[in-house]
Amino acid sequence: MNAVTDSFAIAPSEASSDLSPLQAVIFDWAGTLVDFGSLAPTQIFVEAFATFGISLTLAQARGPMGLSKWHHIHQLLQDERIASQWQAAFGRRPAQADVDAIYARFMPMQIAKVGQFSAPIDGAAEVLSWLRAQGLKVGSCSGYPREVLDQLLPQAAAAGIAPDHVVAGDELSAGGRPGPFMALANVLALGVTDVRACVKVDDTVPGIEEGLNAGMWTVGLSLSGNEVGYSPEELTHVSAAYVDARVAEAEAKLKRAGAHHVVRSIAELPGALKAIAKTVRKARRVQRG
Known part of the structure; x- marks a missing residue:
């Protein structure tokens, strides 16, 4: 101080x-x-992707930080390591509708937890x-x-x-x-x-x-x-x-x-x-x- x-x-x-x-x-x-x-957005990105069976490291989740959250998710799905997981899980490459789906899952989680990180x-x-x-x-x-x-x-x-x-x-x-x-x-x-x-x-x-x-x-x-x-x-x-x-x-x-x-x-x-x-x-x- x-x-x-x-x-x-x-x-x-x-x-x-x-x-x-x-x-x-x-x-x-x-x-x-x-x-x-x-910490708040990083951990919740990991948790939101996990609900789709996609594993993110904290370092990956931090990569696009600073962007709006929808664009952050979009950018994460451009990562080949993440996109390949999506391909394996769903039989196709991630699309814009998938960004929307993850964002819809992310938002209530973020709203519920952001107050824990308000200090x-x-x-x-x-x-x-x-x-x-x-x-x-x-x-x-x-x-x-x-x-x-x-x-x-x-x-x-x-x-x-x-x-x-x-x-x-x-x-x-x-x-x-x-x-x-x-x-x-x-x-x-x-x-x-x-x-x-x-x-x-x-x-x-x-x-x-x-x-x-x-x-x-x-x-x-x-x-x-x-x-x-x-x-x-x-x-x-x-x-x-x-x-x-x-x-x-x-x-x-x-x-x-x-x-x-x-x-x-x-x-x-x-x-x-x-x-x-x-x-x-x-x-x-x-x-x-």
């Missing part, structure tokens, strides 16, 4: 200038604000409060459908996680990640005047690509999210060296996707935001000549 508390140990007048001219930060949900390790990631509530104190707006979007978010949001709000706006993965006709549409819907709803003054924070490659496609700055989260995929309790059973190696792999992957900064969790976000704001201020001074 030092990254958070250190960020707050500054005078209000100094703090207000640290993030100028940024206007908004737009967050993902699982693995970013809540659900350290992004905020350490530092999340404090960072949101800090952002608002600096005058920034707080947006969010998710690969979760609206029905799932409707279960998650009240529990998250009770724990101090209540963004100014929320966009679900199934409610825009233009589509979801890696397209810019959910991020830009936040821009419109929040009244942001310049996408270049926005920062997208996400733990997945499609989420980083979403922010880049919207013309925003991006910050990736390595340890708390999908790429490492460990709960806090699981992390206590592995060595620090192993964790560091996994974090390094996650950081490299998110940077290859184009993330401008990568930090371990939201608790370290203030430092990254200050660095982005400083870069923007410097660029504007240069432009003014």
Whole structure:
């Protein structure tokens, strides 16, 4: 928590200038604000496929994370190892109707269990409060459908996680990640005047690509999210060296996707935001000549 508390140990007048001219930060949900390790969707994908007799590893289930859940399932069925299981079980290759069937099985399972994974990631509530104190707006979007978010949001709000706006993965006709549409819907709803003054924070490659496609700055989260995929309790059973190696792999992957900064969790976000704001201020001074 030092990254958070250190960020707050500054005078209000100094703090207000640290993030100028940024206007908004737009967050993902699982693995970013809540659900350290992004465990809820992963496990339920495994369970939903199992009801069709298809065996998924947790690593396979995590592969397309960040996409809307229907597209996540569609992408999983393109994996030859999974498609071959489907062929063996049903005598044919998976089709769109099969995506629909798995999605229909997945949804009630996800709705029933998402509340079990609504705990905020350490530092999340404090960072949101800090952002608002600096005058920034707080947006969010998710690969979760609206029905799932409707279960998650009240529990998250009770724990101090209540963004100014929320966009679900199934409610825009233009589509979801890696397209810019959910991020830009936040821009419109929040009244942001310049996408270049926005920062997208996400733990997945499609989420980083979403922010880049919207013309925003991006910050990736390595340890708390999908790429490492460990709960806090699981992390206590592995060595620090192993964790560091996994974090390094996650950081490299998110940077290859184009993330401008990568930090371990939201608790370290203030430092990254200050660095982005400083870069923007410097660029504007240069432009003014």
